[in-house]
Amino acid sequence: MRTVDPEKHALKRANIVAAAAAEFAANGVDGTSTAAICRRACIGSGTLFHYFPTKRDIFHAVFSDDFERSAAIYEEAVTAVRAEAGLELLVDHLVVSLADPLAPGLMAAAVLQAYRDEEFGRLLAGDEARLRAALTSLLERMAADGRRLAFGPDRTARWIQRLFDASFLATGDRDYDPSAQATELRKTVDWLTGRQGS
Amino acid sequence: MRTVDPEKHALKRANIVAAAAAEFAANGVDGTSTAAICRRACIGSGTLFHYFPTKRDIFHAVFSDDFERSAAIYEEAVTAVRAEAGLELLVDHLVVSLADPLAPGLMAAAVLQAYRDEEFGRLLAGDEARLRAALTSLLERMAADGRRLAFGPDRTARWIQRLFDASFLATGDRDYDPSAQATELRKTVDWLTGRQGS
DNA sequence: TTATTAATGGAGCGCATGCTCTATTTATGA
């Protein structure tokens, strides 16, 4: 008998997911061939389909792995003692993820895939809903504490999300300036959340 | 002898471009087959390739047709007598284009294509640069007139662009509310441009 | 060691793709 080593399996799987993410970000779902993923991951097609049943499932894995990590952070943020601290945690998380050079390509690929792949659409909508719920919950507490939000808590939450979506796209620009972007992003969020001195 | 009727030719061409735009928005460049474009445009493949040499050229045409129209509006805006009126013209143009249901899909397809197709990247960057130049020029005049912009004119222009980019993506959302979106968008732009009473 | 099975590479299958080519129809100037 031989049993499967879960640690080795997870490691190899993660390696494939990383290679696939790079390809998907550069070429989209339909523009990426399974052969290209194999080449980048230095494996044969037999190995690839030993770990994943279809190309679509690899794409799903790229995102659901990330969403799992994010969900934990959302959870941590809403349970913060001070609502401001929770919001800062979320903003920090988003600013950090802006540093990922694959972000704009993956985002574009995701938008297109969401139209055609209902299951992926739900996956994506789930992460968005969780983030929005966390933001809304924190903003409601802040509003109750006297903060004057630019819009209602839910709408303000949407705008914060959209601001980051836009920033993800901007990271693809030729002359993208990460530090200026982060500073301005925080200032805009401060305005949206009615912070003093903005 | 028989000559080409430029009007009929342009009409037929526009019909193909419209059909292609719908397909590209739903499935991206690589996910769209030339056969699908033919089906939607109700033509044979012979006709398609009589009007365009390659699929890539059709995609380029979808955007360059639109960019040409936009460029005329940018031109009109910068030559406005009052800078505020020029800015309003630009914002109106952008708000109107938000109503296009193909916008988010086309935008996602464009982001992906820009990575792999240098010529298309230049096309896209050209439109962005023209819009930013128009916005910056107007914002500089407004700043000279005493408006207190949130950031420098060029950076503020970038943020306005990004706000709209993000809104384009949001139009794909299930519960997208166009009027609320437009109102909030204008309020945010007002804040960015230091307008009183925001 | 040995039996068992996970892990792996790669040949190759069936199918869809972008595009070409040819035949036919249609519209126009003379």
Added chain:
DNA sequence: TCATAAATAGAGCATGCGCTCCATTAATAA
């Protein structure tokens, strides 16, 4: 009317695709 070329449809070609299948190797329980 007639000659000419634009416009069109669609069969078909070469290529690349996702994925299967099978042979081989590597690792582990007994």
